[in-house]
Amino acid sequence: MSSNGINKALKLQFGLINHESRYLTAEAFGFKVNALGTSMKKKQIWILEQGDQDGAAVFLRSHLGRYLASDIDGKMTCGAENTDPECRFLIVPQSDGRWALQSELHLRFFGGSADNLSCFAQTIGEPELWAVHLALHPQASLLSVARKRYAHLSDGEEEFSVDSDIPWGVDSLVTLVYLDGKYSLKTCDSRFLSNDGKLVKANTNATSYTLELKSGKLAFKDCAGKYLCPIGPTGTLRAGRCTKAGKDELFDLEESHPQVVFQGANKRFVSVKQGLSISANQDEETDLETFQMEINKERKKAMFRTKGGFYWTLVTHGEIQSTATEIEDNTMFDIEWQGRRVALKASNGKYVCTKKNGQLSAVSDAVGEDELFMLKLMNRPILILRGENGFVSHHKSNNTLDANRSIYDIFEMTFNDGAYQIKGVNGKFWYVSFNGPVCSDGEEPEDFFLEFLEHGRIGIKGSNGRYLRGDNGGSLTGDGTSVDASCLWEF
Known part of the structure; x- marks a missing residue:
């Protein structure tokens, strides 16, 4: 969980590409594995799970929920339902960003080609090297583990700063661009982060990084073998002096929730500028008019959170206020999609309307003009x-x-x-x-x-x-x- 309690670190999902440019594949029949995949589909996606809290071992779980394992003879299977000792692997990162996977129990390396995969090599050769292709959605928020702050495009728009308490607005959106086994960090205005901290239009060797994992966190190594880290009071993101990733060089990728503005039937934007009450009474789109939309996984209802961390909630007489700090029934709304406009239904079964003074209240039984809002997505250009x-x-x-x-x-x-x-x-x-x-x-x-x-x-x-x-x-x-x-x- 991040420091602000809004987002969770994304589970690391990836494909593993062997020396013949084929993906490691988990077959449903017989829980067999091979390296025959030509692209990364469901069967080629693996989830990384950390072993012990402080240990180096990891587990690789397939799309079937089973774990990759190696026996004493090097035979590979992917049918284990539990994290047995034979499922424990050590990641041995190479200078080019590829991984070697070593059985922790048997101390042999995993490799091969096509249907001939085994974990029996005593040394690392080309067949034992795997390129890592992330399968996460590449748009996310980037959190510095050491500083507990988020990266965002600076006010002067000339650097990436790691000094934001919460990932708010389009400036905090980072896009990972994958090319030939390397990753680049792209800003919301389509520039790339260079290793000297500058933002440039072209994706070059200086903007390409190999991805390394340490204790479930990410590190970005540049073409000179140095790692990205936040530097100075504003946390300018650039390659530092370190040739080994420590805590300062580690990052989490976190889910980037949609952030939206609403415009009421009175053509004014819904805001919390006036305090606790939610009213459509502003003509500008600022942070006070922007709300983070979080969809509850089980109930598929929407919650709207302010930059200050408060949720919209239904209070007495149907009024909508921004006073809730915890998720409860009164903070959940159904969204009805009506083409260019949306209607919101509160937990009392009533539709939210814009009153004459701009105040939002859930008092309507049906959808008319006053119950319609224009919804605009702000952080996905x-x-x-x-x-x-x-x-x-x-x-x-x-x-x-x-x-x-x-x-x-x-x-x-x-x-x-x-x-x-x-x-x-x-x-x-x-x-x-x-x-x-x-x-x-x-x-x-x-x-x-x-x-x-x-x-x-x-x-x-x-x-x-x-x-x-x-x-x-x-x-x-x-x-x-x-x-x-x-x-x-x-x-």
Whole structure:
């Protein structure tokens, strides 16, 4: 749990790529493992679990919830339901960022190719080296373990500073860009962090880092073998002098919740500027008008948190105030998606309306003009989507989009009166073609509607009223009539 209690560190999920550029794969039949995967799909994703609190051992859990294990003869299986001694591995990082995995029990190294994998090598050779490809959604908040502060684009916008108590606003959004086994840190304005602390437009050797893990935390090593760390009073993020990662060089990636503003029927923004009461009475979009939207995993209801850490809550006579510090029934709201506008239903079963004085109250039995709000997403100027089968990216040979790729494309998103327009890497716009596929070569922008449906996942509805989904062939289509797993996207 982070220092502010809002976010949790993300579970480290990744693919392991061998010397033949094939992914380690966990098969459902017989709990066998091989290195035959050509891309990172569900079967190629592994979750890292720490062993003892202070120990170096780790466990690798497959998508089936079973653990990778090696017996005394080096035979590899992935059927263990519990973390037995044969499931304990040591990560031996190499200078190029690759890992060697050593059985803690038998002291042999894991490697091989195709169906011939074993953990019997006494020394590390090329077949025993694995490149690490993170499978997390790459947009996150970056927390310094030592300083307990978050990285954000500085006020002068010339550096990344690690001095924020909470990750608030678009400036705190970090995008990890993966290329050829290295990672770059991209800011919300599409610049890359160089090892000298400067922000630059081009992704070069100086902006590329190898990823290392230590006690479940991340370290970023630059091309000269030095590590990123916060330096000075403002915590300028740059490569320091250290050639070994200590506490100062360690970071957590934390989930970046959506942060939104609401505009009432009176065309004014909902705010906490006036104190405890929530009122639509402001003409600006500042931190006081921005709320973090957190979707409860079990009940799929929304909670809205202020920068000061207080939740919206229903109080007597239906009034909405920002006084709750804990999550309870009165802090949960149902969101009804109505195209360009949304309606909010409080725990008393009444809809939230904007009164004549701007005060928000849950007193309405039905949705009329006063119960409608425009919702605007503030901290996602760029969009990366991951569905149940992989990331969304441009098709290699035509103008359509794939929804099953292990490498993602980054799309630009602009707001338009309750809707969003999405621009591809070629500067052209997304649109839903007449026969279903989503295309990315539009000359004119088309509106799409984001619906925050589950924790960390959205549905996207096209102008045709249908949801975008990943079909069985791996294409992105705009023909979903209802929301199921194929229509939900990490964003």
